[in-house]
Amino acid sequence: MSLGAEKRVLSGMRPTGSLHLGHYHGVLKNWVQLQHEFECFFFVADWHALTTSYEETSIIPTAAFDIVVDWLSVGVNPGEATIFIQSRVPEHAELHLLLSMITPISWLERVPSYKDQQEKLREKDLSTYGFLGYPLLQAADILIYRAGSVPVGEDQVAHIELSREVARRFNFLYGREPGFEEKAEAAAHKMGKRNAKLYFEIRKRYQEEGDPEALQRGRAFLEAQQNISIGDRERLFGYLEGGGKVILPEPRALLTPASKMPGLDGEKMSKSYNNTIGLREAPDSVRTKLRTMPTDPARVRRNDPGDPEKCPVWQLHQIYSGVDVKQWVQEGCRTAGIGCLECKQPVIDAVLKEQEPFRERSQEFLADPDSVRAIIDEGCEKARDVARDTLEDVRQAMGLQYR
Ligand code: TRP
Ligand code: SF4
Secondary structure (H helix, E strand, O other), X not given: OXXXXXXXXXXXXXXXXXXXXXXXXXXXXXXXXXXXXXXXXXXXXXXHHHHHHOOOOOOHHHHHHHHHHHHHHHOOOOOXXXXXXXXXXXXXXXXXXXXXOOOOHHHHHOOHHHHHHXXXXXXXOOOOHHHHOHHHHHHHHHHOOXXXXXXXXXXXXXXXXXXXXXXXXXXXXXXXXXXXHHHXXXXXXXXXXXXXXXXXXXXXXXHHHOOHHHHHHHHHHHHHOOOXXXXXHHHHHHHHHOOOOOOOOOOXXXXXXXXXXXXOOOOEOOHHHOOOOEOOOOHHHHHHHXXXXXXXXXXXXXXXXXXXXXXXXXXXXXXXXXXXXXXXXXXXXXXXXXXXXXXXXXXXXXXXXXHHHHHHHHHHHHHOHHHHHHHHHHHHHHHHHHHHHHHHHHHHHHOOXXX
């Protein structure tokens, strides 16, 4: 078992259509960064797509392939991150089922997205078992990798919270392995004499005086230990808190700041607003979209002065332009010194430049789809190895070991 699972990062996306620059600035740039710092698992949540698109499944495989090409194109690197498809790691489903046995229905019913989405997607019948279980399947996705951090947007925080509650309940119910105390004490001694002594002191302070600072300190202390196995670390966490072994560690949400990427109309870039620029959209189409995007309505004629604050192009300058260009816009717009097309040109250039490597890489991958399949195959295998390990521990903890 590898060390440092709490440093493991996991995130997923549903394959619901091609990605745009909003995804890049909101999520993917962050993934690319994280892969250098952590052991990352990124996956296509195709089962989650089924919860709302169960009537129209034929697009899912293509969408899954395309989304992986999008990830690879922006620089998610299969040498650094494990890329895989949820349904090809069926262990997620087994863990989901096992967790369903201990998850009260009320926990799922009170997840805010449950009723919200049902109301938003009125035209679909979402009174299904699978839809109710959406966040629990997500919990299984996370817990099966014992991921410490889950980069998600604000809308997913409640799902991570549910994952934490389910993990806690699981550990409470099944974390008492035989000989737990002895094993925990032995694990403490494996850290060396001084560390063990410190650990016992901190534990005593927490358990006898209920000092929450001691708990914090104890956790930080254990996280910083380099040379203990995951199993031992989890025992020591559990022993510190007075519970049993932590079989499924509680994940944290790593909040991705809301994307500030504006769309072509100045609203947030989103497929449902029809204001997007595709990640690897053809240059001509990008040019046309930007040239025809609206500007300050006060600038009817070239000689009418405008106000950048009332113009969606200005918002794009905020993302793409440096101080000098921004100043040029502010002045030129307010004095009618520049025309709108002129003003848009630096944005057009910057967007095209940003997309250039995306387009190049995607062309390479699309010319060799087998290479993409090989990346996915390898990722699925790697993910399965980890998932199998966790399930092994889960089955054992639950007393479902028949061999
Ligand atoms: N529900 C997530 C979304 O819609 C996708 C997802 C599924 C996910 N399983 C996950 C995200 C596990 C993070 C971790 O965006
Ligand atoms: Fe918008 Fe630029 Fe035209 Fe001003 S000059 S209205 S900022 S596009």
